[in-house]
Amino acid sequence: GEDVEQSLFLSVREGDSSVINCTYTDSSSTYLYWYKQEPGAGLQLLTYIFSNMDMKQDQRLTVLLNKKDKHLSLRIADTQTGDSAIYFCAWGGKLIFGQGTELSVKP
């Protein structure tokens, strides 16, 4: 199967780190993506990682990939109120999306 699972909701305080997790069951694709969707907007590509990498860092974002456990995570350092959004992991050329994690950042 090609299911992708995410926890639905995460609440953090401004300045804390946020960690959003994603578990998938199909490991045949080359890329794994993280998208951000703010209320009323389209999806913004945040970052992606190749399946032969374990980690990718891009400014405040760190992506970790554990291929053995089929687990992907997105860490946002120094989380800001502007980071409040729904975050989707996605997998494969046909983009199978996780259910999305709604991140709420409180001042």
Place this chain on the structure above:
Amino acid sequence: DTEVTQTPKHLVMGMTNKKSLKCEQHMGHRAMYWYKQKAKKPPELMFVYSYEKLSINESVPSRFSPECPNSSLLNLHLHALQPEDSALYLCASSQAGQGKGEQYFGPGTRLTVT
């Protein structure tokens, strides 16, 4: 430039109306996609065009009719829709044919069917 544009931003239509959604990209991408998204749910793939040819139709009802007039434009023609078709319709594009490279999304058209 990684911009995908969509018009209109909002559309309200009756069940007997005919309307069209438009999508445009000038990134030279050769694959374009239509997705349907309900509130707080992940996008669901509807159609994929690769090199201006329809390559995937995810069993979408015929009241939705896609069209790709050229490599930069993608339309979605709507006719005799149902209230349950109300959703955010997202267009996306990717660089080198379907399934190759990351997809870039437009802001969407929020459709309400009355």
